[in-house]
Structure formats: structure tokens, C-alpha cells
Amino acid sequence: MNPITDLNNLRLFAEVVEHGSFTAAARSLGVQTSKLSRRIRTLEEELGVRLLNRTSRTLSLTETGRQFYQHCAAVVAESVAAKDIVDQTRTTPQGTVRMSCPVALLSSGVAAIIARYVQDNPNVQVLLDATNRRVDVIEEGLDFAIRVRVPPLENTDLAFRQLGVSAQILVASPALIARHPAPTSIESLRDWPTLAMSSNSERFVWHLVDSKGMATSWAHQPRLATDDLDSLRVAAIQGTGVALLPREFVDADIKAGRLRQLLADFATTPGLVHAIFPSRRGMVSAVRHLLDALVAGFDEMNRSI
Incomplete structure (x- = not known):
């Protein structure tokens, strides 16, 4: 009928x-x-x-x-x-939140923020895709995806919300530092073994700025190159070479003495950690409150560094 x-x-x-x-x-x-x-x-x-x-x-x-x-x-x-x-x-926060986040950010403290949010909101389920690939928020049915990009951000029809900032610093193990004269410039790292993220061109360059905002680039041939930040971190702790890693990613290692920062006046241009999502209109409470928790969590992490 x-x-x-x-x-x-x-x-x-x-x-x-x-x-x-x-x-x-x-x-x-x-x-x-x-x-x-x-x-x-x-x-x-x-x-x-x-x-x-x-x-x-x-x-x-x-x-x-x-x-x-x-x-x-x-x-x-x-x-x-x-x-x-x-x-x-x-x-009231309830229902399912679908999100994605780069693996390194999860290890840097985002996983702890999400776990605390889930614990505080028992009626919310978070389905987290831990991935370094570029996801399509709409096609994959995600509520939001977390990205790190150096400004200016690309034009997009998606809405975004800044969560925090992330810069990379040079670190090495105390054992490796003990075997070399203290570096006074980027060029003085010439005789140091290095580690790097993978490069399609197999040309490895660190792009850094000093405390006065002056930019410098330094080409090097790493002992180890990989697209896995945690592998670089482990290699750096073991004394395999100097690594350029996100500050929040190695903060616990620095505080524990497993790593030390080199050339403290140099770092990469800070990238914006942000969430992208289809629209602000009609955003359910569970998603909105999780984004609020991430903003507060990043603020707390930045204050502790």
C-alpha cells in the first residue's frame, strides 16, 4: 500500500x-x-x-x-x-565519533587526551583511525581529521579548528653528544651522524629558523631514513644519530634524560595542529566536546614543554 x-x-x-x-x-x-x-x-x-x-x-x-x-x-x-x-x-555528549589522527601526534599526547575524554563521557564511543595517510573526511564518513600543516593552509570547503602548534627540534642521545664537540652552528653538525624522514627525491634537507626568525637550510645524508617517527626516536635514543623530531613527541625523553636538545635556538617553522570537518553547522555535542578537550589538552601540553 x-x-x-x-x-x-x-x-x-x-x-x-x-x-x-x-x-x-x-x-x-x-x-x-x-x-x-x-x-x-x-x-x-x-x-x-x-x-x-x-x-x-x-x-x-x-x-x-x-x-x-x-x-x-x-x-x-x-x-x-x-x-x-x-x-x-x-x-549531552553521546553517540559515536569517527576521527583520524597521525600516529606521531597520538604518541605525543593526543591518545591520552582521547582516552581521558572517553573515560569522562561513558555514553560516547570514539572510532579512531591512526594513520599518516591523507584522509578524505567526507568520503570516509569521518566527523573530523587532525592534521599538521605549516601556514598558509590550503583552500578548502571544509571547516577547521586550530588545536595547537607543533615545531620540530634537533635532539641526540647523551652518549652521542659525549663523542662530539658541542655544536655551535648547523654546519658544525657536519661530522655527526643524522637521521631523517623519508624523502621521495632521496635528498635530505633540514629547514630551520633561529630565534630571530632567520631561515637556514642544511643538506645531509642520514644513516637512517624512514617515514616512522617512532623509529627515528628510538634510533636517536640509542645514539644512532641526530634527529629532527616534534618537540612534544620527545618532551618526555628530554625530561627523562634519554635525549638532549641540540642548538636550542633552532627549530622548524611551527605547524598548525588543526581539525578539519565537514561543517560547524549541526555539529553534535560529542564531537564539539571532544574538540574542546583536544584544544585544552594541547594548551596543557604546550605549557608543560
């Missing part, structure tokens, strides 16, 4: 029955009595039956109308319940 053309007419019919008259129902709904009467007549014509017995003084249900009203009332109740579910997701 074909469904009723306009489900709003079911609600209007239920209102008429519950108020006992077209006039009272029209007043409650804020519509004209004549318009409401026409809508009910249209519903009866579509169904091919009379639902209401009308006189100038009284209004009563036919037997079919009485049975039909029970179903209409159930439909209205279900629509209210459905709206309540949506309203709850907009106010």
Missing part, C-alpha cells in the same frame, strides 16, 4: 481529536480554523473514509476515525521521541 502523502496531516488530525474541536486545535497550533478543516478533509479524501462526524455544535469520531486516531497518536509520540534523541545528542 502507498503511504499517506503528508504525514503532517496525521498530527493535525490528532490535535483536533485531543482538543475536541477545530477551533481549539487551530488556536493551539496557531493556524486558521478553515485551513485546518481543509487539511483534515484532504486526509479523509485521500483515505476514502470519513474520520469525523461534524455538526454545527459537536465533533465526534467515527469508528474508523477512533482506530485511526490511535495510530496517529503513536506516530506523533514516536516523532517526539525521535526528536528527543537528536536533542540529547546536541546537548
